[in-house]
Amino acid sequence: MFDTRPNCEAEVVLVGRSNVGKSTLMRELTGHSFDTGKKPGVTRSPNHYDWSAEDFVLTDLPGFGFMSGVEGDRQEDIKTGIVHYLEDNAEKILVAILVVDGKSVIDIIDRHSDGEEIPYDVEMFHFLRELDIPTVVAVNKMDKVDDRDERLNELCDRLGILPPWKQWQETIAPITAKRGQLSALNEAVRTHLHDQQRDDLFKFF
Template sequence: MTFEGRPNRDAEVVLVGRSNVGKSTLMRELTGHDVTTGKKPGVTRKPNHFDWAPQSFMFTDLPGFGFMTGVEEDHREAIKTDVVRYVEDNADSILAGVLVVDGKAVIDIIDRHSGEGEIPHDVEMFGFLQDVDVQPIVAVNKMDKVDDRDERLNALCERLGLYPPWQQWDDTIAPITAKKGSIEPLNEALRSCFREAKRDDLLQFVK
């Protein structure tokens, strides 16, 4: 395994996404624990685990990937490779992969990297989670900064290969504002995922 020191747990929810989309803030809201972040993007090179031994369950915040100011391209690619390997290696115990995106910027970022032969990182990660049979949930963060909410979320669905309107994907598309503690749509999607996995004992972690 690429990342060492993973607690041996039967069930896991991983947070994946680009740098600076608010994963650490979301992790704090989900776990109630402060998450130490590096001052510069790309500094964190290992997962942050928050686990509960009695339920054999943990949330894992994986390092951010994609473009990072001042970070060499080979370093960025190494991070992404490590994240992909971690998910592949532990897919059997990962109940959900929460892909965190910036609600205001994600459409522009995807469209900027949609040239011939290119697959944007966010779209690629969404498809990858599906390919390894990990339930993908897209936490569309910073929605307090988005004016055209429905239009923006429908556009994101189209780019991920989901038919709009976005409201029919409430187990997959979760508009949130982690900084303000507004994450109920994500909690609801996780509750649905836990019930489907017959892990009602984990519902206490997504109240």
């Protein structure tokens, strides 16, 4: 399921829970439609979109975490597949975009913070950083958020980085994918691409 990766040296990956808008974001970035749906877990295997001339692939990994109607074992298999994919390709991944739902992310993190388990979003953020993959948190659906700065500051706090969020603009990017409002994300991704001397990929962001 996870061995469909085109043979490209450079990659940007989208990771995140089910139903946070990864496939919509993928469509906005590529201009190419992928399966999206209201039902969580529509994307069960990676969607790759590659530009062979640039030796570059953009990958939308399956959603992780709870999915209604999907058995627990299957959910664990998907999560394990994502972890292995990221570990196996860490050297080639220039940037990881961790997509979260700006409206619900704080509640979800707090609901799963009981000391016993680390919430998936927080765990994934730290896991990507442990792999030395530059990570941008794309905080999606910001058109539905009223207290924007407060919400983004709270997210920094939950992720273990010091608010205010505005000092982390290469890490925290408020977006509304459905409306094509991606400028904060594009800027953040470009910062990381530039650091890795891949300004030639700016045209995709």
